[in-house]
Amino acid sequence: MPGTRDTIGIALRAASQESRPTHGGHISWPAVQQWIQGCSDDHDCATKSEHSTMPQGFRLIDVDDRNVVSDFPSGSRLGRDVKFVALSYVWGTTAASREDALLESNKNGLEAPKGLDEIHVPKAIEDAMTVCRQLGLRYLWVDRFCIQQDGMESEKKAQINAMGSIYSSAEFTIIHASGTSMHDPIAGVSTAREVFQLKPGVCGLEYMAQYPDLQIALQASRWVERGWTYQEAVLSRRKLFFTPFELWLECNDTREAYQRENQYSGDRNTDVLKGTMASLSLEQYRIAGIAGNRTRFQELVRHLEAYTRRSLTQHSDILDAFQGILTTLYNSRLHIYGLPEADFGEALLWYCKTNHITTLVTSFWAIYIEEH
Numbered sequence: 001m002p003g004t005r006d007t008i009g010i011a012l013r014a015a016s017q018e019s020r021p022t023h024g025g026h027i028s029w030p031a032v033q034q035w036i037q038g039c040s041d042d043h044d045c046a047t048k049s050e051h052s053t054m055p056q057g058f059r060l061i062d063v064d065d066r067n068v069v070s071d072f073p074s075g076s077r078l079g080r081d082v083k084f085v086a087l088s089y090v091w092g093t094t095a096a097s098r099e100d101a102l103l104e105s106n107k108n109g110l111e112a113p114k115g116l117d118e119i120h121v122p123k124a125i126e127d128a129m130t131v132c133r134q135l136g137l138r139y140l141w142v143d144r145f146c147i148q149q150d151g152m153e154s155e156k157k158a159q160i161n162a163m164g165s166i167y168s169s170a171e172f173t174i175i176h177a178s179g180t181s182m183h184d185p186i187a188g189v190s191t192a193r194e195v196f197q198l199k200p201g202v203c204g205l206e207y208m209a210q211y212p213d214l215q216i217a218l219q220a221s222r223w224v225e226r227g228w229t230y231q232e233a234v235l236s237r238r239k240l241f242f243t244p245f246e247l248w249l250e251c252n253d254t255r256e257a258y259q260r261e262n263q264y265s266g267d268r269n270t271d272v273l274k275g276t277m278a279s280l281s282l283e284q285y286r287i288a289g290i291a292g293n294r295t296r297f298q299e300l301v302r303h304l305e306a307y308t309r310r311s312l313t314q315h316s317d318i319l320d321a322f323q324g325i326l327t328t329l330y331n332s333r334l335h336i337y338g339l340p341e342a343d344f345g346e347a348l349l350w351y352c353k354t355n356h357i358t359t360l361v362t363s364f365w366a367i368y369i370e371e372h
Contacts, residue, residue: 025192092181
């Protein structure tokens with residue numbers, strides 16, 4: 001990935017022959033299972049799912065039968081009756097085949113057993129299915145195949161409005177931070193990762209490059225630049241970050257922010273890593289409620305400042321890609337072009353720091369950003 005090698009620098013750590021990490025270019029799945037099980041046993045994040053009812057048209061990929069499924073028992077709740085994994089990834093700018101998504105024309109075929117074998121599944125999604133199988137989870141939620149791309153607007157809107165429930169109810173979210181499009185493999189799954197290791201053989205020791213911390217690895221990724229991926233990470237209660245170098249587990253429990261794959265890659269700096277994504281969690285608002293509209297509005301502003309720095313391929317997605325956060329913070333209450341009705345007076349006072357005069361054209365941040 002361009003630029004990532006520069007972020008590593010030349011920091012070296014001495015490692016004896018016995019203590020050298022053995023994970024190499026591929027992932028040790030039993031170790032990852034232990035991480036997730038330990039998180040479920042010891043942390044509160046596993047109990048904080050809303051267990052919301054399934055939205056209209058809810059679908060999942062069955063990674064065992066390799067098809068899209070939607071026939072769930074009546075009254076089933078997300079995360080309680082149906083356990084699944086979610087994927088957060090970058091679609092990319094490369095034109096994709098119309099058949100590489102759920103459409104009216106191929107819906108029946110994709111819902112049949114082995115239906116996904118009849119099309120070309122983008123590599124990132126195929127690898128995410130492998131992650132699910134390796135970790136013993138049968139279902140995967142991916143927007144491209146779980147939302148009908150040419151379906152009824154009412155159904156698509158229901159899915160978008162339910163993003164908060166979908167990502168917060170997932171067992172964990174796979175963060176594909178090792179590619180620039182859906183066609184790039186997830187590092188360490190179907191392809192080996194880069195392993196930076198030097199062997200000068202000084203005094204019987206070997207020296208290996210120190211892998212970058214998660215924050216640095218994400219800064220070099222395309223994933224952290226995209227608008228849609230912001231709420232996907234914020235709304236998820238547990239995340240598996242797949243970087244070009246190693247794998248990280250991060251949960252929203254305040255006692256332990258992360259687990260990293262390579263214990264020899266520098267010191268454990270929990271505070272720094274909590275600043276990566278865990279500190280942006282909305283858990284307190286889903287569970288404990290709001291102590292007052294002012295606190296909630298300040299939280300909204302904090303997320304808007306971070307979100308509006310990111311980019312969208314389609315500017316018309318500006319509200320949809322933030323809808324999950326709005327819905328979660330304001331309990332599905334009405335908003336007008338991104339300004340919540342409950343705090344409408346304060347929300348009208350926004351301005352653009354770089355040029356406050358031009359913002360007089362509209363009082364709605366979503367319209368302003370879409371037009372500029």
